[in-house]
Amino acid sequence: MTLAVWISFLAAAFNLSAVFLFGSTGEIVVEKSGHLNLGIPGVMSVGAAAGCMTVYSLMKAGITSEFALLFLPMLSTILAGGLMGLLYSFMTVTLRANQNVTGLAMTTFGLGLAGHFMNGLKANFGKIASASYAYKNFFKVDVKLGDTGFVNSMKQIFLSHGFLVYFAIIVAIVAQIILSKTRTGLHLRAVGESPATADAAGINVTAYKYIATIIGCAIAALGGLYAIMEHLFGRWDYVCEGFGWLSIALVIFTIWRPGLAIPGSIIFGALYILKEKWLVTNETIKFAIKVLPYVMTIIVLIITSIVGSKKAQAPGSLGTNYFREER
């Protein structure tokens, strides 16, 4: 395998990593509030569908400004994701529905809803795909393909991507800083660890849970938009779902730290690409490779459980709904 292939492999891995990074950062924010949202695949699909519809209507209206084509779909994706988050938190925080059941219902609901709209757009996928240049070119640095000099290679791996890749990293870093360095982050973590304690300390548990879930889902939805704009070109079925589950796995893989999710997402991206494009032609091995991200997640889970460090565990109240005992 030549160096050029390696470089383009790494570039593609980095390019794809943003999907996982959005998904897992969003899910980490949700889980830090103590809610396990298994609806991420649904949220990502709905986000993708909302983005596509916006792109389509913009193009129909004859708007070709790169800026509009980039930011308006992002805005609608964020809105759609936030609405899904609002629905999830209404069910689990206010109505105290079981989180696992609600999450899975959100996934099926989201996939169905997105599928409905995407099927309607099917004829126009080509058009939408042609708009994805907005995503690819914004911020992009030109590289000479085939030049394997150091500077050019680095450029190709790290700088030859669209705007959303960098935005994903910024979001992850900001999330990490908020979680570990600010009072808001401290309070959010407290809510996720022990809502009763947070409540006794005068923290508005319900507000934190709602806001974290809505923001988290909005972030995750961007992952769906990115996936469909950058990678799919008209293929739609089941893809967002797969990305969604992998994002949830990545949360465990990175032991609930958005900062660690940056390298983690690149690893997941590489493993995902490995089967998709390069290096392997044997079908059996392809399938084996497909499983790798999940296998690695399980290994991480086993290791953190054996080591038993309290720092590397899921938030204490993850999966259980809180309600202040009324006496």
Add this chain to the structure above:
Amino acid sequence: MEHEIAIQMKNITKTFGPVVANRGVNLDIRKGEILSVLGENGCGKTTLMNMIAGIYYPDEGQIFVNGEEVTIKSPKDAFRYKIGMIHQHFKLIDVFTAAQNIALGVKKGRYSLKKVAAEVRDMCDRYGFQIDPKKMIHEMSVSEKQTVEIIKVLYRGADILILDEPTAVLTPQEIRTLFKVLREMKKDGKSIVIITHKLNEVMEISDRVAVLRKGEHIATVDTKDTSEKELADMMVGKKVELNIDRKDPVDPKPRLFIEHLYVKNKEGRYAVEDVSFTINGGEILGIAGIAGNGQKELLEGIAGLQRVSKGDIIFHNPKKNKPVTFFHKKLRQIKRMAAEGFFHDPQGNKVDFKGKSNKEIIRLVNEEQVLFYEDEIIDLRHRTPRQIQELGIKLSFVPEDRLNMGLVGNMSIVDNMALRSYRKGRSIFVNKKRPKALADKIIRELEVVTPSDMTPVRRLSGGNVQKVLVGREISSSPKVLMAAYPVRGLDINSSYLIYNLLNQQKEKNVAVVFVGEDLDVLLALSDRLLVISGGKVAGIVDARKVTKEEVGMLMLSNAKADAHAVKTAAENAAEEDKQ
């Protein structure tokens, strides 16, 4: 001398459903004093203080802070009035550092853990605490955690600190340190309230003592003008005559021997230490003691639910002249026991099965031709809970939240009955006929209020749940019945129903162990009374002769701290026994 008053409570009343927790309480907390709030379990002392701390809201009455009437609806409100409470169960987050926990929920200035840490060190110097702000809570000892809780409250600027049983979890050295700190804070002008039931600590630390009994404020006295004896009398009060029909035990025979029993609690400390006593058939043995003094561990140890560290539990199975069955024993066991001379036939001749084929032996056993010669003696240690249950030793424990032990909330009464009997029968399907009959019988006889026998237990009221729980254990015709807090939270009529049930069991020659909270009931129901204190036996007395005050002293004697009092009270009781 005039005292400045920090908090004044006027005519405070609080009820939980039909249960009155506090009735018309008037209490003052002065500035710069240490006030003890003393009382038995369930006398409403914690509830009362929770109302100042914003956990509960009083149904009636007024609270004044510095002379102004206030409404305290949440802990946040309480902090506004500079009131902070340190609960028995610490409210700390395990994976945070001390500083993070202290900063939680406080919005003052820019968020900087360094600043918090500096302030914490400041406080440590002022009051003599020792704490590392960067240490994680899960790496801390109980006393360190308590320190963090106190600092947390101080950090929010509290001037009035309420500590709920602060010494319950501490070692004697740690208690000394805590008291030193409390005195320092008092010097600094802070008011400190300690909720407790330990008399010796009350005498040592407090300036004044407020005594509560059954939700009512009995008196507040200056510590220097009172004695432990006087306080104990105020706590337990005058004896109330209850109309429980107690018959004299007929021919009580030892059923269960507990010898030098040691059981550890969850934290790995001994909750039961060197406890020895005998339980007789046809008698009710009451166990008195302040909750959390090892009652639960003791009963669970006997029932096989907790590992027994040391000691013996010997069960005399009343099998004399009863036929042996295959229910508990395998053929091999029966043959071995026969060889050792355990059995005789109805004519009184020894049975040893010599020269008999297995088939013949099975026939003889099934025809009830093989009888026990003596009571069977069984060591219950190393038996599984299930084996112990099958021997007829039943435990019905009503925990504080009532639903967590013994019943499945989402299942119906019938299904809960079937939980005990599903192993019987050969079919792979559960036979619901008998559980249903039993459920209906319990509903009828114990007057359980329920829409139907298929209603999930969770939907029943607390009292009805308890009736189902106790009824199920009694229905299984036990040989030893251990009922812990069976009337917890029940109204009077339901309570009497349960007392009568226990008495009926006693008349059926069952050995009944009754763990209760209400001394009056214990004295009126039991034949003998075992008083447990600090996990040790403080005395075993005749419930017909002992006085309430004596039992009160025994309960409070906390074997370690006040060995002398234990002795004298126990001796008094023993002397009375002789007379």
